[in-house]
Amino acid sequence: MLRPVVHPFSLQNRPFPGWLLAAICVLILPQAALAQGEWELTPESEAALDRGLDWLAKNQGPKGNWESNDLGLVAMGTLAFLADGHAPGRGKYGRTVERAVDYLLTNAKPSGLLNVADAQRDMYNHGLATFVLGQAHGMTGDPRINSTLDRSLKLIANTQCEDGGWDYRARRQDHGHDLSLAVMQAKALRSAVDSGLEVPPEVIQMAIASVRDHYEPEGISRNAPETEQMKRAGQFTYSRNGGKSSTAMAAAGVVCLQEFGQYDDWRIRKNMDIINAKIEEVKGREERHNGKLPFDAYTLYYVGQALYQVGGDDWKRSYPILRDQVVASQVIRPDSPRDHGKWSAGAHLGGMPSELYGTAVGCFILAMPNRYLPILQEGRIEGLSQQFNSN
Secondary structure, three states, X not given: OOOOOOEOOEOOOOOOOHHHHHHHHHHOOHHHHOOOOOOOOOHHHHHHHHHHHHHHHHOOOOOOOOOOOOHHHHHHHHHHHHHOXXXXXXXXXXXXXXXXXXXXXXXXXXXXXXXXOOHHXXXXXXXXXXXXXXXXXXXXXXXXXXXXXXXXXXXXXXXXXXXXXXXXXXXXXXXXXXXXXXXXXXXXXXHHHHOOOOOOHHHHHHHHHHHHOOEEEOOOOOOOOHHHHOOOOEEEEOOOOOOOEOHHHHHHHHHHHHHOOOOOOHHHHHHHHHHHHHHHHHOOOOOOOOOEOOOOHHHHHHHHHHHHHHOHHHHHHHHHHHHHHHHHHOOOOOOOOOOOOOOEOOOOOOHHHHHHHHHHHHHHHHHHHHOOOHHHOOOOOOOHHHHHOOO
């Protein structure tokens, strides 16, 4: 049973494990996790964030959905504001956030499914929208979110496939599809934990095992003993059967393991080396103010989170490069309000969906050092690894 809380930091006399108490204690002290100086935030990055949020607010539309029925994209637009500390009904963009959250809640199906687009996008949109609702719940304790979030989280648990992954469609079957689906659900489940909701440990254990199955060492079988795999380079791949490798999947695998406290998993370091090298490649790129992010929006979203969650030298060395390239690529056209402050997503999107996705991710990356989101406040939670260890 996923247990909703009435207040984001109160479990109303319900029993809970010690590691969750640690998470809650960190969450109620966000002042201890403010930006650490100009290597994280600069006047230029703050101005770019303001321009991006202004673009999102002006182009949201009266329905609150940026002309889209894709709840994943609407959730990303919502996340951009939450990441800068804006909450439904509060502050400069309070009404903007309220409209977006209302759109998500209104379009939730009785089953809890958060998708009204093509069924092939069920678990993409559902995972992302559930994650964002979990963050909104953790920031506000809004009781309107409780029942929808509870049903949505149950649906994730109930549609987990027998091998620990998920399919594109909201259905349980023998085999999940790929790592891109697993990371969406991983973030949603961890968001639930951060908001004080209980998730069955076996769901997490199976998900961790599934993510590790997507790791491929160079030159030997992925079924080789770990002691042999650890000696070689390797990275996370899209599928379990030698599927394509990419920066996005390297970052997605790191994010999954970090979300569930597998901080010392040896696969993280190997993938972070790949991610840092790719970031070095975009350093000083000469494209300026053309709306083209340093990576496509999907990749950038996970690369930024992988850097932040691993922290330390990885974050300090590579985040400023990423941040400055995001700032430099933003469209600056004060004479064209329709374009001023936006980014494009790249990859296969175009038009408003591309601008919404790209601008939302650009804003999210620039807002990360503010640490307003619950998932960016908890830091390393000792004991989480033991709670969910699948070994």
